[in-house]
Amino acid sequence: MIRAFLAFATALFLSGPALAAVEIQEVTTPQGFEAWLVEEHSIPFVAIEIRFKGGASLDPEGKRGVTNLMTGLIEEGAGDMDARAFIAARDALAASYSFSVHDDALTVSARFLTENRDQAVALLREALVNPRFDDEAIERVRAQVLSGIRSDETDPNSIAGRTFDQMTFGDHPYGSSRDGTLESVAALTRDDILAAHRAVMAKDRVFIGAAGDITADELGAIIDALLSDLSETGAPMPETAELALTGGVTLVPFETPQSVALFGHVGIDRDDPDFFAAYVANEIFGGSGRQSRLSDEVREKRGLTYGVGTFLADYDYADLLLGQFATANDRMAQAIEVVKDEWSRIAQEGVTQDELDEIKTYLTGAYPLRFDGNGPIARIMVGMQMQGLTPDYINTRNDKVNTVTLDDVKRIAERLFRPEELRFVVVGQPDGVENVN
Structure with a gap:
């Protein structure tokens, strides 16, 4: 049964x-x-x-x-x-x-x-x-x-x-x-x-x-x-997190043939007027739903990893821009440098019109696929409520994506991607990687 x-x-x-x-x-x-x-x-x-x-x-x-x-x-x-x-x-x-x-x-x-x-x-x-x-x-x-x-x-x-x-x-x-x-x-x-x-x-x-x-x-x-029979009130909510992250590299020695890296810095609030521009910029740079710029440079061109990506981490009391990848110990140092170079490049140059047009087509086309049953719909609605969105967001979300311009992405990329604040945490035994504070 x-x-x-x-x-x-x-x-x-x-x-x-x-x-x-x-x-x-x-x-x-x-x-x-x-x-x-x-x-x-x-x-x-x-x-x-x-x-x-x-x-x-x-x-x-x-x-x-x-x-x-x-x-x-x-x-x-x-x-x-x-x-x-x-x-x-x-x-x-x-x-x-x-x-x-x-x-x-x-x-x-x-x-x-x-x-x-x-x-x-x-x-x-x-x-x-x-x-x-x-x-x-x-x-x-x-x-x-x-x-x-x-x-x-x-x-x-x-x-x-x-x-x-x-x-x-x-x-x-x-x-x-x-x-x-x-x-x-x-x-x-x-x-x-x-x-x-x-x-x-x-x-x-x-x-x-x-x-x-x-x-x-x-x-x-x-x-x-x-x-109706649950507690009327619960525990007080935590305070907003004060981020203590600074740029550099932290190495955690660990015996393994392949090292892993987690990297990032402060992100952007969901209520920020430039949030959708930041969302689009990150999808072009390191999003996981399509071939991103970071994946192209680190994986496809150089074969340094099987997968690399970045994402906007939207906590209730903190916001981060994070990424991760794994690679062989003898390739970690090179992979870090490529990520840093690409982080600087998008901050300085933004993206191309072709990249923007392609990601808009992808994001607006993929959005309806999320609503593939009662369970996902119920889950999405709760997420919308917790983010302070209104019910009409479902009908206006793709419009918000489509209104993002090349200038919007360039402006937010310069603000969001901060090479000097980028912190890597590397776990493994990578060649040529040392602690940098």
Whole structure:
């Protein structure tokens, strides 16, 4: 039955309204929750996305990793059901729930059939409001988290990310892994987990999107049933991060035949008037969706890596422009120099009209493909809400891309790409690479 449902669910996810048919309704529930809804009644299936702002950045001092551990336990039993009973009940309904935590949000994704909607919602409510946090489940999930932390300690990519974050954010929550440390996770108690549940999953920080076979009135009743018994208010949000990053190279010695590099500096705020110009500029320079300038210079022309890219990292309390690649130890020094040269070139010269025209065609053509089912639509709507966008953004986004001019890109490239501030963190044993402060 489970395999049959997975096949059915895949078909449902891949079907759904096309971009032209995405009409967002703004719904206010009887108890005052705000949600966005796209009705699609052709298939008896509903996707709901719930996101609690704050996420792992709300970990109390000395309790790093508690939100991550709590999130991993939500589905490990609820109400009068232990973990096995809860999973059996979920599978009997052919429902799907997933819970994940990131630096800025805890996300709940629910997928269920219309015929089982009431039972699936009731079961999800138990997980959200009455998680058991049984001792046996705590120790089992704790062991999984600790195993992941130990694995990360020997993974070059994880080491690079951890080093870069610590250098950039210092004591801010972004400066350490949301998984916690071996010591912090081992010391967490059930009371710590209960406190994290109250602090993170609260009514005053929730964003909701839904798509599928459901009306506004039905969604309002479901949301009230799911969330009305949660904490009224959660923990205070963190302060804006003060970035301590400076230009240079940081080498972390690690025995491996291939080194990895993470690089970047301060980025641009999502609300900045030049954000779309910056987005377009970065897609030309190092975007992953097409052949970028950086990929052409580092990979295609010189064969220094299998892949290289850059991206705008939009945290709630910080903004970065980041990139990464891996290469053989004897090629890392050359690859770094090529990246630095290209960073300077785009800052000084901008891009060409052909590059701009090509990326506009790509970005506007690819955008509708994101809306390939109820689940992705619900997820996109929640992301839009958290970024402070309005429902008409879906219909105006491509216009914003198309209005970016060559002068806009040149102006923002000079401002955004700062060669003198570019910091590389390299993990490995690269030839000719030394610490540069």
